[in-house]
Structures are given as structure tokens and as C-alpha cells.
Amino acid sequence: MTKRNDITALDEVAGNGLLSRRLLLRGGVAMAGAASTLVATQGASAEPLMEPEWSRYQGTTVEPMGRRTKHEKDTTRILTNPKGDPRTQHARTPHHLLNGQITPNHLHFTILHNGIPDIDPEQHRLVVHGMVKQPIVLTMDRLMRYPMVTRQTFLECGGNSAALFSNEPVQANLQSLHGLVSNAEWTGVPLSAVLDEVGIDPKAKWMLVEGADTAAITRSVPLNKALDDAILVLYQNGERLMAEQGYPVRLLLPGWEGNMNIKYVRRIKIVDQPALTYYEARNYSPLLPDAKAYRFFFVNEVKSFITHPSFGMKLNEPGYYEISGIAYSGAGRIERVQVTADGGKTWADAAVQGPTMHKAFTRFHIPWRWDGKPAILSSRAVDDGGNVQPLRADFIRERGETQKPVTNPFGFPNQHYNSLTSWGINAKGEISHVYA
Amino acid sequence: MFMLEKISLAACMAVALSTSALADDKSGLGSNVGLGQPITESDIKPWDITILPDGTNLPPGSGTAAVGAKLFTEKGCVACHGEGGTGGANGAVITDIPLAGRGIEATKTIKNFWGSSTTVFDFIRRAMPWPAPRTLSDDEVYALTAFILEGNKLIPPGTVIDAKSLPQVKMPNKDGFIIRFPDRI
Numbered sequence: 001m002t003k004r005n006d007i008t009a010l011d012e013v014a015g016n017g018l019l020s021r022r023l024l025l026r027g028g029v030a031m032a033g034a035a036s037t038l039v040a041t042q043g044a045s046a047e048p049l050m051e052p053e054w055s056r057y058q059g060t061t062v063e064p065m066g067r068r069t070k071h072e073k074d075t076t077r078i079l080t081n082p083k084g085d086p087r088t089q090h091a092r093t094p095h096h097l098l099n100g101q102i103t104p105n106h107l108h109f110t111i112l113h114n115g116i117p118d119i120d121p122e123q124h125r126l127v128v129h130g131m132v133k134q135p136i137v138l139t140m141d142r143l144m145r146y147p148m149v150t151r152q153t154f155l156e157c158g159g160n161s162a163a164l165f166s167n168e169p170v171q172a173n174l175q176s177l178h179g180l181v182s183n184a185e186w187t188g189v190p191l192s193a194v195l196d197e198v199g200i201d202p203k204a205k206w207m208l209v210e211g212a213d214t215a216a217i218t219r220s221v222p223l224n225k226a227l228d229d230a231i232l233v234l235y236q237n238g239e240r241l242m243a244e245q246g247y248p249v250r251l252l253l254p255g256w257e258g259n260m261n262i263k264y265v266r267r268i269k270i271v272d273q274p275a276l277t278y279y280e281a282r283n284y285s286p287l288l289p290d291a292k293a294y295r296f297f298f299v300n301e302v303k304s305f306i307t308h309p310s311f312g313m314k315l316n317e318p319g320y321y322e323i324s325g326i327a328y329s330g331a332g333r334i335e336r337v338q339v340t341a342d343g344g345k346t347w348a349d350a351a352v353q354g355p356t357m358h359k360a361f362t363r364f365h366i367p368w369r370w371d372g373k374p375a376i377l378s379s380r381a382v383d384d385g386g387n388v389q390p391l392r393a394d395f396i397r398e399r400g401e402t403q404k405p406v407t408n409p410f411g412f413p414n415q416h417y418n419s420l421t422s423w424g425i426n427a428k429g430e431i432s433h434v435y436a
Numbered sequence: 437m438f439m440l441e442k443i444s445l446a447a448c449m450a451v452a453l454s455t456s457a458l459a460d461d462k463s464g465l466g467s468n469v470g471l472g473q474p475i476t477e478s479d480i481k482p483w484d485i486t487i488l489p490d491g492t493n494l495p496p497g498s499g500t501a502a503v504g505a506k507l508f509t510e511k512g513c514v515a516c517h518g519e520g521g522t523g524g525a526n527g528a529v530i531t532d533i534p535l536a537g538r539g540i541e542a543t544k545t546i547k548n549f550w551g552s553s554t555t556v557f558d559f560i561r562r563a564m565p566w567p568a569p570r571t572l573s574d575d576e577v578y579a580l581t582a583f584i585l586e587g588n589k590l591i592p593p594g595t596v597i598d599a600k601s602l603p604q605v606k607m608p609n610k611d612g613f614i615i616r617f618p619d620r621i
Contacts, residue, residue, distance in 0.1 A: 086566050087526065114566065128472065129480050136472025146469050165540060197472050205621070208486045214569060216562045218486055222621045267483050275486050276552045278559040282544055285613060291536040293549070295613035298620055400540040414540045 092179025133199030166406035255330025315429030343376035491603030504583025
């Protein structure tokens with residue numbers, strides 16, 4: 001039997017107080033006991049309990065649409081273009097204020113290049129044509145009658161975390177640095193079902209997918225991916241798609257660069273070559289240090305970051321804390337996450353929240369006893385394909401960094417950053433962004 | 437999980453097969469749900485705007501830089517791209533900034549980065565002018581394309597840009613790309 005307060009030196013599995021993830025399995029009582037003991041030894045006795053005001057009267061009336069408590073009103077997205085000026089708008093997910101693995105719909109990140117179109121689902125049409133036996137057009141009523149599938153998957157902008165290409169760490173919070181990734185449960189029609197219907201020419205290799213938005217965003221997608229796990233998505237976390245997510249129908253390419261997951265899909269053309277559209281020919285072709293560039297990056301590679309604690313939070317006293325974060329891979333399922341508290345000198349395995357899913361957020365946890373001295377926290381994920389999140393030095397050597405520090409955390413000095421994120425904790429418990 | 441996905445998809449398709457006899461299968465292709473309505477390519481034409489790098493789908497029409505220069509001012513392009521397209525809030529379309537020597541901070545321009553001339557036509561026709569996209573005639577798009585290519589010294593002065601000449605324009609950085617995951621294509 002586990003007794004209270006039984007965290008011992010034996011439970012320390014890596015430097016600076018990282019404790020065995022097995023402590024989490026021993027049950028919350030032991031951990032709560034350990035934590036409360038620390039508080040009790042350091043603080044004054046608690047006040048006597050009183051009946052609070054809100055417990056004595058009838059509460060407010062329930063409304064048709066549920067509403068969040070006013071006490072959580074600051075849990076919102078950061079906007080880069082709140083007045084809707086004629087340029088791109090970004091809204092970033094506040095991962096430092098959320099927990100679990102699903103991103104609520106109203107907090108899911110989004111990027112719109114020319115505003116949110118107001119599409120009438122009765123009039124919207126989806127056409128599939130090109131190198132096919134029979135071009136077809138679908139109403140939304142007809143599309144809704146196809147057999148559907150449901151899966152969880154993350155969506156990540158190719159430019160998420162771009163500020164970490166800076167040669168010096170940008171002092172910005174998790175939301176600013178990594179807010180262009182979210183995770184939801186998506187329901188819709190497997191694209192393969194629709195493509196089977198048109199009869200694809202065996203010589204075709206690509207499809208061009210185009211939206212009905214004002215910017216008519218279009219991307220070239222290999223048919224291999226289209227026939228593997230692509231979905232024409234109709235529902236997001238159980239309800240119809242948010243307008244900003246592509247209502248009435250969007251393409252979902254699990255694990256692949258956000259911009260390719262075309263919203264407001266109205267046309268799919270089967271072709272034998274990629275189109276080199278603006279976004280694939282320019283924006284999402286990441287530059288390499290030698291003036292070459294990657295083309296067709298597609299996959300959001302294995303990545304993780306610690307959400308709790310993170311930049312801007314403060315550890316008010318030494319003692320027990322849980323370190324928690326998010327890991328994901330566009331190439332598969334998260335198999336292992338390691339955490340360091342001493343800037344990478346020693347690493348310990350974190351507990352990975354199961355069941356883990358392919359190309360979806362996986363939450364990890366590890367218990368930690370902070371001794372009040374400076375520490376550097378970081379995480380590192382491995383997926384089931386053996387892909388390892390690269391250390392910063394290795395990543396920068398291959399992919400480059402800026403010559404001058406980045407000043408705007410919302411800028412995009414490059415794309416597809418998947419190296420580590422490190423939080424430096426000083427003796428006051430304040431947390432900054434550091435490179436380790 | 438991967439296996440489960442495959443199995444569930446297979447199960448869906450089995451349902452699809454069993455219901456196709458009930459569905460209104462106008463395509464006559466058999467093994468499918470058959471909910472799509474047949475449509476002809478000519479009826480799709482108004483939406484079929486994507487241009488391929490080999491010139492596939494370029495429309496009839498033509499334009500020159502002289503005409504494009506006037507349109508660049510008349511259509512308000514200068515508001516975002518500056519006088520003569522040499523720089524504004526949303527970047528220069530005519531500029532000689534080099535790609536090399538600046539690491540990942542190099543500015544990607546049409547001249548130093550874009551791998552295909554057809555992307556210029558496609559993006560102007562698709563998305564410009566930003567406040568009123570898809571309002572330009574094909575001749576106007578050709579003319580603006582010619583204006584940008586000539587300003588960047590990618591075509592000789594006076595070149596007429598049309599469906600035949602545009603794909604032949606040599607882009608300096610055409611071979612500057614590495615396919616990241618060739619096995620995914």
C-alpha cells in the first residue's frame with residue numbers, strides 16, 4: 001500500500017526533481033497528500049468555512065445555447081487582424097488555458113485569407129471532374145447521405161511555431177508561439193467513396209482542391225493521400241462545421257499542413273500534375289539555409305510542447321507540480337514522450353494519456369518536485385514510425401535560423417518548425433522562453 | 437489504430453455497396469453510392485480556373501506589359517504593391533532582391549523564387565484584385581502577367597503573353613526545390 005507523503009529520492013528519475021510517472025498510477029490520493037502536506041508545512045491554517053452567497057438563491061435561467069462562466073472570459077483566441085482589414089486573419093488557440101486533448105470549436109485556431117464567407121448550404125455545390133469517367137456534382141443534401149466516418153485529428157498551420165526560427169528565443173506565451181494547432185473530432189464522408197464514384201483515370205496522380213471562399217484557395221494533393229485517409233468533413237466535435245472552419249464542407253487531410261485542408265470545398269479536379277498554386281509554390285515551400293527550398297512539405301512532423309507550466313505562469317512556491325503537455329505526429333501515433341527539467345542533461349519518460357490515436361493530440365504528464373532553484377523544462381516526442389522530435393541544434397543545422405532576433409511572435413520567418421520548446425524557470429518561479 | 441481505420445472504412449464501403457442498388461445511380465458506374473449527379477465539363481467551365489505549369493487550361497486571349505502597366509494603376513494594384521509594383525504593404529511584385537546569401541530570411545519574390553510562370557496568371561485571375569477577385573477579363577490577366585514578367589526582366593520588352601508563350605517563360609529558380617517526402621506523392 002502506498003502511504004501518504006511517500007515521495008522519496010528513489011522516485012526521482014531525472015535531474016532537478018523529475019519524478020517517476022508511475023507515481024501517477026498509484027492514485028491521486030497519494031499525490032494530493034504529498035501536495036497538501038507541503039502547503040500545510042509552509043502556510044498558515046485555513047479559515048473556517050462559510051455558506052457562500054451563490055449557494056443560497058436560485059441561479060440564472062438556462063439558455064438554448066450554453067454559455068461559459070464569466071470567470072473564464074479570458075480564455076479566448078489571440079487575433080492578428082481584429083478589425084478584418086483586407087489581409088490574412090489568424091486566431092490562435094490558448095493551449096496554456098486548456099487541458100485534455102480536444103480543442104473546443106470556438107477556440108479552434110483558424111486562418112482566413114479573405115474573410116469568412118457566408119455560404120448557403122442549399123445552394124452550395126461540390127463538383128468532381130477532370131481525369132474521370134463521369135464528372136459529378138453534389139448538393140449538400142446528397143453528400144450528407146453518404147456513409148460517414150469519425151476520427152480525431154489535429155490540424156496545424158505550416159507556419160505554426162515559426163517564431164522559434166528566431167536565433168534568440170522570442171519572449172511570448174504558448175498561445176502566441178504554438179497557437180496555430182488544434183485537435184478536434186471530425187465527422188464526414190471518406191473522400192475515397194466520392195472518388196470511386198467518378199472513376200479515376202489510372203494515369204491521374206493528383207487532385208486540385210478549391211474553396212468557394214473569396215480567395216478561392218486551391219492546393220494540389222497527391223491522390224495517394226486522397227484515397228488513404230482524406231475526409232470531406234461536415235461535423236466538428238459533433239456539430240456542423242463552424243463557418244470559419246469551412247461550412248458547409250471542408251477537406252480534411254489528417255496530419256498534413258493546415259492550408260491544404262481546403263475549406264468551403266466546391267471543386268475537386270483530378271489531374272496528372274501539381275498546379276504549383278500560390279500557397280504551395282511560395283508560402284509553404286520552406287527556405288533552407290543554402291537558398292534551396294523544400295517543396296511539397298505536406299507532413300506536420302512529430303512535435304510536442306509543455307503547456308503546464310509554461311511562459312507567463314508563475315510557480316508560487318517550491319514543492320509538487322505536474323508537468324503536462326501535448327504531443328502529436330502527422331506521420332502516426334505518439335509512442336513515447338520524454339521530459340527534462342535540467343535543460344536536456346537528463347530525460348525521463350512521461351505518462352502518455354491513452355488510448356493514443358493516429359495523427360491526434362496525445363496529452364502527457366509527469367510529476368515534478370521543484371526545489372526552488374532554476375530549472376529548464378522541455379519535452380521530446382517519438383512516434384510509432386520511430387520519428388524523433390529533433391533537438392534544437394540538429395534542427396537548426398539542417399533548417400536554419402534567423403540572423404537577427406525575431407521581434408514579432410506572429411510573423412512567419414519560415415515554416416514547419418518541429419523542434420523542442422524550452423521553458424526556463426528562475427528562483428522566483430517566473431517562466432521565460434529559452435533555448436537549451 | 438491503423439488497421440481499425442482500414443476496417444471501418446471497408447465496413448463503410450460495404451454499406452455503400454449494399455445501398456447502391458437503392459440509390460439513384462445515374463452515373464451507371466456500378467460499385468458506388470451513386471449520389472452524384474452527372475455534369476458535363478462545359479457546365480463546369482466557369483469554375484475551372486486552375487492553370488497547370490505546362491499551360492494546361494490557359495484560356496484564349498493575350499496581353500502585353502504596356503497594357504498591364506495601365507491596368508496596374510486603374511485596377512488599384514498600387515494600393516498594396518506600390519507604384520509600378522515595386523513595393524507596398526503586401527509586397528513588391530517587381531523587384532531584384534536576391535535569394536542567396538540571406539539564409540531563411542531571404543524575401544521570396546516572383547523573380548527569385550517562383551518555380552512556374554503559370555502561377556502568376558493563376559493567382560492574379562483567382563485572387564486579384566484582393567477586394568474584387570475574379571472580376572478581370574482573361575486579356576487583362578494576361579496583360580498584368582506580362583507587366584510583372586517584363587518588369588522583372590523575365591521576358592524581352594514587348595513580348596505578347598498568351599497561352600503559348602506563358603508556359604515557355606524561364607523562371608530562374610525553377611530547379612531550386614527539393615521534394616520533401618517523394619514517397620508521399
